[in-house]
Amino acid sequence: xxxxxxxxxxxxxxxxxxxxxxxxxxxxxxxxxxxxxxxxxxxxxxxxxxxxxxxxxxxxxxxxxxxxxxxxxxxxxxxxxxxxxxxxxxxxxxxxxxxxxxxxxxxxxxxxxxxxxxxxxxxxxxxxxxxxxxxxxxxxxxxxxxxxxxxxxxxxxxxxxxxxxxxxxxxxxxxxxxxxxxxxxxxxxxxxxxxxxxxxxxxxxxxxxxxxxxxxxxxxxxxxxxxxxxxxxxxxxxxxxxxxxxxxxxxxxxxxxxxxxxxxxxxxxxxxxxxxxxxxxxxxxxxxxxxxxxxxxxxxxxxxxxxxxxxxxxxxxxxxxxxxxxxxxxxxxxxxxxxxxxxxxxxxxxxxxxxxxxxxxxxxxxxxxxxxxxxxxxxxxxxxxxxxxxxxxxxxxxxxxxxxxxxxxxxxxxxxxxxxxxxxxxxxxxxxxx
Amino acid sequence: xxxxxxxxxxxxxxxxxxxxxxxxxxxxxxxxxxxxxxxxxxxxxxxxxxxxxxxxxxxxxxxxxxxxxxxxxxxxxxxxxxxxxxxxxxxxxxxxxxxxxxxxxxxxxxxxxxxxxxxxxxxxxxxxxxxxxxxxxxxxxxxxxxxxxxxxxxxxxxxxxxxxxxxxxxxxxxxxxxxxxxxxxxxxxxxxxxxxxxxxxxxxxxxxxxxxxxxxxxxxxxxxxxxxxxxxxxxxxxxxxxxxxxxxxxxxxxxxxxxxxxxxxxxxxxxxxxxxxxxxxxxxxxxxxxxxxxxxxxxxxxxxxxxxxxxxxxxxxxxxxxxxxxxxxxxxxxxxxxxxxxxxxxxxxxxxxxxxxxxxxxxxxxxxxxxxxxxxxxxxxxxxxxxxxxxxxxxxxxxxxxxxxxxxxxxxxxxxxxxxxxxxxxxxxxxxxxxxxxxxxxxxxxxxxxxxxxxxxxxxxxxxxxxxxxxxxxxxxxxxxxxxxxxx
Ligand SMILES: Cc1ncc(COP(=O)(O)O)c(C=O)c1O
Numbered sequence: 001x002x003x004x005x006x007x008x009x010x011x012x013x014x015x016x017x018x019x020x021x022x023x024x025x026x027x028x029x030x031x032x033x034x035x036x037x038x039x040x041x042x043x044x045x046x047x048x049x050x051x052x053x054x055x056x057x058x059x060x061x062x063x064x065x066x067x068x069x070x071x072x073x074x075x076x077x078x079x080x081x082x083x084x085x086x087x088x089x090x091x092x093x094x095x096x097x098x099x100x101x102x103x104x105x106x107x108x109x110x111x112x113x114x115x116x117x118x119x120x121x122x123x124x125x126x127x128x129x130x131x132x133x134x135x136x137x138x139x140x141x142x143x144x145x146x147x148x149x150x151x152x153x154x155x156x157x158x159x160x161x162x163x164x165x166x167x168x169x170x171x172x173x174x175x176x177x178x179x180x181x182x183x184x185x186x187x188x189x190x191x192x193x194x195x196x197x198x199x200x201x202x203x204x205x206x207x208x209x210x211x212x213x214x215x216x217x218x219x220x221x222x223x224x225x226x227x228x229x230x231x232x233x234x235x236x237x238x239x240x241x242x243x244x245x246x247x248x249x250x251x252x253x254x255x256x257x258x259x260x261x262x263x264x265x266x267x268x269x270x271x272x273x274x275x276x277x278x279x280x281x282x283x284x285x286x287x288x289x290x291x292x293x294x295x296x297x298x299x300x301x302x303x304x305x306x307x308x309x310x311x312x313x314x315x316x317x318x319x320x321x322x323x324x325x326x327x328x329x330x331x332x333x334x335x336x337x338x339x340x341x342x343x344x345x346x347x348x349x350x351x352x353x354x355x356x357x358x359x360x361x362x363x364x365x366x367x368x369x370x371x372x373x374x375x376x377x378x379x380x381x382x383x384x385x386x387x388x389x390x391x392x393x394x395x396x397x398x399x400x401x402x403x404x405x406x407x408x409x410x411x412x413x414x415x416x417x418x419x420x421x422x423x424x425x426x427x428x429x430x431x432x433x434x
Numbered sequence: 435x436x437x438x439x440x441x442x443x444x445x446x447x448x449x450x451x452x453x454x455x456x457x458x459x460x461x462x463x464x465x466x467x468x469x470x471x472x473x474x475x476x477x478x479x480x481x482x483x484x485x486x487x488x489x490x491x492x493x494x495x496x497x498x499x500x501x502x503x504x505x506x507x508x509x510x511x512x513x514x515x516x517x518x519x520x521x522x523x524x525x526x527x528x529x530x531x532x533x534x535x536x537x538x539x540x541x542x543x544x545x546x547x548x549x550x551x552x553x554x555x556x557x558x559x560x561x562x563x564x565x566x567x568x569x570x571x572x573x574x575x576x577x578x579x580x581x582x583x584x585x586x587x588x589x590x591x592x593x594x595x596x597x598x599x600x601x602x603x604x605x606x607x608x609x610x611x612x613x614x615x616x617x618x619x620x621x622x623x624x625x626x627x628x629x630x631x632x633x634x635x636x637x638x639x640x641x642x643x644x645x646x647x648x649x650x651x652x653x654x655x656x657x658x659x660x661x662x663x664x665x666x667x668x669x670x671x672x673x674x675x676x677x678x679x680x681x682x683x684x685x686x687x688x689x690x691x692x693x694x695x696x697x698x699x700x701x702x703x704x705x706x707x708x709x710x711x712x713x714x715x716x717x718x719x720x721x722x723x724x725x726x727x728x729x730x731x732x733x734x735x736x737x738x739x740x741x742x743x744x745x746x747x748x749x750x751x752x753x754x755x756x757x758x759x760x761x762x763x764x765x766x767x768x769x770x771x772x773x774x775x776x777x778x779x780x781x782x783x784x785x786x787x788x789x790x791x792x793x794x795x796x797x798x799x800x801x802x803x804x805x806x807x808x809x810x811x812x813x814x815x816x817x818x819x820x821x822x823x824x825x826x827x828x829x830x831x832x833x834x835x836x837x838x839x840x841x842x843x844x845x846x847x848x849x850x851x852x853x854x855x856x857x858x859x860x861x862x863x864x865x866x867x868x869x870x871x872x873x874x875x876x877x878x879x880x881x882x883x884x885x886x887x888x889x890x891x892x893x894x895x896x897x898x899x900x901x902x903x904x905x906x907x908x909x910x911x912x913x914x915x916x917x918x919x920x921x922x
Contacts, residue, residue: 001790001862013785014684016653016806021690026683027556031773034518041522041767044546049539050530058532061754070483074490076520082499084510084707087841089897090890091439091833094497095709098490101447101479104908108477114906118711120568123754131611151754158579158750162612206471233463235473257523258543259533259755261568261712273904279710283911284900286892287885296900302571302607303844307616312607315569315700315715319708326490329447332480334457341459344466368467385536397534401743 049392051256055422056394057350059372059413060202061122061149061248062256065229065339066417068330071253075323085279085314089294090286095318096293100281102321105328109231110245111238112267116278118317119264122248123152126196126225127159128266128277128311129244130167133194133221135275135310136243140165143187145179145197147172147205148225150402156196170195177205177365177374181212194221194243200230202402203365203411204347204372214241228252228265228324230370232333232340244268251415253327254320263320274300277311279318342416343371346423350414351375353427360430364409372413374399374406381410384433391429437836438889440495447479447489448908477909496891497709498838504864506791508810508841508853509602509649511679511701513784516771519704519764528763533755537740544739547756548732550766551716557769557777558675558695559688560718564727565757570676572752573696573715574608574643576728579749580694580719581641581670582612583726587747592640592669598626600649600845605674614640621847624650624803628659635667645674646690647681647808649845649853651788661691670694670723678702679857680785680808683778693720703765714761728752783858784809787865791856794869798876802848809857815842815850821880825850828875830894831886835871 007013014022032040051064058064079094086092086099099117106115119125130142142160144153146169153167160167170187171180179197195217199207207213214222223244224237229251237245250262268276274297282296302309331339351373354362363373377384381398388395396412403409414423463472481489499505505512522528531543551563567573578595585592595609599618606616619630625648635642642664646654654660664671673692679702687695699705700713707713719727729748730741772780785808792801792811799813815825829839829852841853856865875883887893905911 001786005786005789005793010782010786013782013789013806014681016655017681017685018655018658021658021685023559023683023685023689025778026774028553028769028774028777031771031776034516034771037518037767037771038522040770041525041546045525045527045542047542047545048527048531049535050526051532052526052530054539056532056535058534060534062533064530064532068483070486072524074487074494077491077494078501078706079494079497079499080709081520081706082501082505082512082515083497083709084505084507084512085710087507088498088829088833088839089895090830090887090892091496091498091838092709093891094493094495097444097446097493097496099709100906101908103906104446104448105478107907107909111473113910120572121754123751124568124572149754151751154751155753158752159611162575162579162582164613206467208471231473232476233467233473234471239473255524255529255760256532257529258531258540258759260753260758261760262754270904273906280906282900282903283905284896284903286896287894288892290892292892292895294895294897294900296897296904296906302603304603305607306603307606307610309603309607309610312571312575312604312611313569314571314604315698315707315713316711317568317708318710318712319706320712322490322709325447326486329479329481329489330483330486332451333476333478334459334480336478337457337459337463337476341462341466345462348466368471389536389538394532394535394539 054392054394055425057396057412057414057426058394060397060411061151062259063251063413063415064256064417065251065415067253067255070330071323071326075319075326080322081319086295093293096281098322098325099318100283100293102325103281105325106228106265107267109228109236110267111236112245113270114273115265115267116276116280118321119266119278119313120317121260121262121264122246123155125246125264125266126152126156129196129223129246130156130160130165131163132244132275132277133223134163134165136272137193137221139191139193141168141192143168143170143192143195145170145172145201147177147201147203148198149202176367177201177203178207178209178367179213181209181216184213185216188216192220194223196223196225198225200227200370203374204369205365205367206234206370210240227370229340232336243272249324253323261317261320263317263324273297275310276300278313279316339416346414346418347371347373350423353423354430357427357430371415372411374409375412376409379433387433388429393426393429437834439891441891442492442496444489444492446908447481451480503836504860504868505838506840506854506856507838508855509676511855511857513704513857514859515704515706516768519767522767523760523763528760541739544732546763546766548734548739550762553769554697554716554718557682557686558697558718559686560695561721562724562727563716563718565716565762566728566753567715567717568753568758569711569713570696570698570715571604571608573717574604574674575611576717576752577672577694577696578609578612578614580723580726583749584670584723585640592638594638595641595643596634596639597643599847601643602649602674602676605643609643624652625654626656626660628656631660631663635663635669637668639667639669641670641672643672643674645677647677650803650812651807651810652803653808657690676701677809680781682781683774684781693723699761699765704768705761705764712758712761714758780858787856787858787860791854791865791869795872798872810853810855812845812848813852814848815852818850823880823883825852827883827886831875831883832871833887834889837868837871
């Protein structure tokens, strides 16, 4: 090839880089072969204690669920994994149909008209929801329920800052954790473009006051966040009058992977779809009249609209959408409902078990919960967790870091992965902690 | 040269289970939650595992990936992704970690991340890196927030970001999302025109965004001059790292005096593109901007890694937790396996392949602007027009030969653009076969091109109908299927 190009040295290919800008190679170690790589990484990573080794009660946006083997086997097939955005739809029908199926599943679970084929995660979905509300309604203030994970609200603040939107928080009722409707009402003014709350919220509690909230929000945008697994049973945001629905589909077939990648869910009503961020797959036909799929409504997107696009998103989380579709198809309607039910039942068993212990109160908020809840303890949560670590247990997340007024509380999660003996292993370990 | 993609009639997974079978959970559900919190209907597919496998395996056979064949999609760096990287990312000690675990139980994960930060610092010529952004565009967004925080810290209000008209669409979109007005700079001979840049900068300029080599595959030789102009105006220089595959070890964004850089791990560092994602878009900065990086920062003291959330001047968080960790692990593995010399070779081979293929194709098409290209080159399909054919037709016909099409109609300044990036992964034989296919297509009956593809799972797909019908979900299909759309 070099001779064909008339090159004496490969350096000739870099003669257009001015001498003063040249670097002399990279100061990185020599490469290693696959066997050596494996040896090294095994040694480094073995100091981690994954949820499969220790018993874990952590939640707060990322959950340890069962993933049927079939999900990885089909979704990670290399024809899917090594393709990119399906620009050439005729040779990308596999990915396109799978994404259409994902959109359909999420639209059904959320009871919204349309769901795009993913944004980065729950937190950036909230950021995008704030920006979309602003596009729909105008107004430089957006209200967010304080019963939302700061991992999301903090991200939304950054997204909002770019559009000079202020994020204001609406308090929660200290008894139930539900949205404080009075506070919401008092903060409603003309410059408010919308309001966001979650069900289940950061405390794992389901929102009871959604009717009143919808009334107070009026003609402003109502955005609701939820856990798609919970939606197998609970009333979907679309039935609560949501204009925008967001969430994270990680619980449906995506491993925790230290918090990423997960998959941001983003849906809206039909009349707003042209203001929606992200890719959308539509059904159509080929020249021979066969059902086909392709990307559609692309005039919202950055590669066409550039600075006027509804979002900058290009690379998204498509492969995980395939995993979610495979997961839901495998469980099916009743399997998914059963899984969600098991989460609620384990939550009840665990919270009752903890509440019975001296020095512990659970759940700290009087509400219906899905698969996590707040535990208040007389011993500081950090000390509780230190003791639990000696028993190879990841205890709940100490909430003081997120909510300074909840320093004596931790967020405890359970899923279908916990057997009755796992639950008693935690309560027995807690019993000894004074 | 015969290629035939599989054609399967795969029904939608909803078909045949419109309402889903009833289950016997009603009593238990009602015992768990009060009625006003429950949903009343749910329509989901329900397939036996065997059917799920058939469904997706047959779908996958109607999907073209790098593992199927040559995928010269310009700007996207569709290189081969080593399988060991996937395997490592699926290990228990990676996939089953929870982000809120006590740091004492995730030391290995933090070490991998810290090492990746260090390696990216060296490759990018920067002083500090955040791994939080989820993709290239997200890195740009993060970078633009850093620009904003920097100027604000100096009590300056600057409203404008300048970028060349050849820039990728995410560049202007990201700048706009951070509140900047975007100024498109015309180019000259495919590169930044220094005089135009001088005329455009002002004390309102916040930053200039550039990728080098640029989206035409040309190295911006005047980059030193550009950096001087931008810095003298008090603005910052942003590097879009999508094209880093061309220059590793030869130069670096830092050496070129860029202040902020994003890396596309799913391009340069071989993490699979996943049919659109997930990727990862770490951002590197020079020392003076380190304090603005997102929180938390990974810090090391006494051989122990911890997370520092207390950075008062940080822009905040751009994503939950620490970034797309499973993707980061893959990139880490790839870089360690290649090593410093290996990465330099990657760039040499990517540039060699690109120039070799360009030499074979340049006489078939117009190739504006100079000869030496870096990792990719852009041809103009304007010659096709004389035969009543467009670049899109040519691209579709390539599919019949078993090649994925190049990027088309980008950058916008090239008429009927074809943007070709072969990457280092491909053999000479593959490049020759691709060139031969292009040559043959050039002499084919134009009708064969206009009606292509002929050996893909579908013939030409009607995008106009998709936009008009707006069938975007199964329920939407049921609603609208006085059915203009028939089964395959
Ligand atoms: C030149 C260029 N810049 C930026 C991007 C955006 O990166 P991402 O898709 O990872 O968001 C891309 C790729 O799509 C690109 O090719």
